[in-house]
Amino acid sequence: MPRRRSVLASRTSRSDLPPSDAPEWELISPGVRLGYRRGRGTRGQGGSWLAASRSADGKRVQTKLGKADDLSAADGTGILTHEQAKDAARAWAKSLRAAPDAQPALTVADALERYLEARTAEGMKAVYDARSRARVHILPKLGPLRVADLTLDRLRRWRDAMVTAPKRLRTSRHAAKVNTRDVDVSDPEALRRRRDTANRTLTLLKAALNWAFQHQFVESDRAWRLLKPFRDTGAARVRFLDVAEQRRLLNTAQGALRDLVAAALMTGARFGELAALTVRDFDGANGTVFVERSKNGRARHIPLTAGGRALFERLSAGRDPRAPLLRGETGEAWKPAQYQRAFKAALDRAKLESITLHELRHSYASAMVRNGAPLIVVAEALGHSGTRMAEKHYAHLAPSFVADTIRQTAPDLETGTGSGSGTVHSLA
Template identity: 45%
Template sequence: MARNVRNPKIDSRSARAKLPARREPYWTVISAGCAMGYRKGAKGGTWIARLRGDDGRQHYEALGASDDARDPDGLTVFSFAEAQEAARKFFAGKARELAGHGASISGPCSVKDALDDYFSAREGRGSKGVRADRYAADARIAPELGTIEVGKLTSKRIRDWLSATAKAPKLLRTKKAASKRATRAVDAKDPDAVRARRSTANRLLTVLKAALNHAFHEGKVASDEPWRKVKPFREADSAVIRYLSTSESVRLANACELAFRDLVRGALVTGCRYGELTRLRAADFNAEAGIISVRLSKAGKPRHVALADEGRALFASLTAGRAPQDLIFRRADGAAWGASHQQRPLDKASTIAKLEPPATFHILRHTYASALAMKGVPMGVISAQMGHSDTRMTERHYAHLAPSYVAETIRAALPALGIVDDTNVAPLKRPR
């Protein structure tokens, strides 16, 4: 954050009270070509910003009233420090305008407008995940912040929203005909539940900041400082990996109905996302090389997934007699799997297989990657198979499962102390 410039003549109420009223402002130079003035009138003072362009012309902006008679609110009444911050926003925006990057503010732009523009731009670039981010923004961001003008959005307002979002009940899937969205309260005494809600709030903050940054770069707001000051919750996104054991995977697959079973087995042998699997066509399977080609992925880049013998046999059976353009995974009626067709049959199969919590396709993806990590497969190979942009995400989730030189050295070197009694009691396995 830029340091405030001091001027003993106008930086306090008592100092300004001693000044005579006059039309010409009392100027304070902020930086080369940038100045902020205090104009004192008969009924109080106002702050003014002045920018000198490269052509020598002066550009002025009325910032708002000074806090001579009223306490500052940061919106219409400014202290000396707040006026400097507002002046810097004007300097940045006006400089962009003069440089040909568009007007500093082309008209009132609300947070909802910024979100809509951001999502439209992402759709135009073919970005993945727009539907889910738009849905989350409509549910959690727009109701609280949507009507606020971006230029009037403050750091405190964003922090208050972030804190409230982290404590808000979890939204549940609700029928379209329902008059009210179903929710589930967060258990404040459950550390993992609190962490999960903070993690959700952090993801929403990422979406909000991206939309506001897009508005800033498009010249619709003069400064990005208010949201740059807002930091996400710390230690909220620690990796909590749930994966299935071999026996759980078998029980789950056997509990699925036939057409859906193929989809679940496909996820377990490839680690692909649900959307990636449902878009695969027969031509994407190369029987000779034993690979499948994922042409559309979340990262926007195609990748090739190598198949083990079991995976190769599965895809060979599913593509036998299919035309190259035919979908590999289809519903029982021959139709394509839709965006929200997977969770209910997976919940039903999880109940039959006695899995708690119920499996999701993300858990199936974790199961695939975790199995590779525990067999010592390098993180770079797992990252390539999973379609991660680099190995950081892979290492964050799966590195602790890999055979470790440190762990093996400790186990080999630490002597047995004889402090644990032998027992023939076998503990029950708890779900991971």
């Protein structure tokens, strides 16, 4: 009986595979498997070859071989055809057997991949964002390096270089070159944002390296344990839309985007939470929507106002309970980055400053605080595990004894248009 041709053998058959963070595996020799992965966050960038086997002590070992020749011609080293990848996988497995006492050198790319695979198995919801951050900021500079070769100085120079590196802009997946914009080093706010980005990226890298250290893939964590993040980077101005601005945005948003914006404004849910909602998550009897898993892994029920209830009743009427509650223009569930261009256009038509969809979550929370909701209630509605973030972003909006006392007792200066026309009210 003829052997069935592997689905990984050609570019065409690989392109038919759905994007997934889980690899497609092919057994190529006894105990040796070749894997292909085209992650959900790598659209337009092709896939990668992996190899898996077992070490002399029976432990499953996996490594990344290189990129697949999906978009570029193979060069035999970094970009491999199917046959070249099979040869590389067999050679790698042979090296494991030839040196049973020596584990393969763990690279930064390997550590990140194993960490993200473990977090995915644990139900981590932000894997897409983590892969995207790693692909842009970590892998180009540090990916090929052995974890054992990392030094404090090398990591510090990598962290510092991110601050002044050109900012990546939205680029068509068919473009030959990524659009970038130079950082204005004379702008303190621009530098603060870049340092904040560097800190977030450093947090991801250290999490992956700590995971490798805890699982005994490396002997020391000294290089990254001693590297500290930039200080004083968390003072970003949180932007809110008032009621009039929210109405203007809704009036300029159209179709499926309007439903997405309305849902964000009336639930305070994150985009990933909204995109994951199904029809059965809306409880019409109790007027709530159920978020099964939030960023911190907690489930929550969000009570809806009359407007929110009417919105979800319309979206769920007569539909399959397992269908996505919020659908994009294609009729499928929203995917990351699908809404951004239309959202920016709606902001421009509404003559609003550029904000992100996530900042509609801030608008939801700020309205609650201004209307007297305790911060513990706001934190619960947003799915936070405590009040720290709510206090950080919204405490200044809450009715305050200190603020009321200052307004009643501080000098109240009335100024006119001409010099000498101002008066100060007496405090006596």
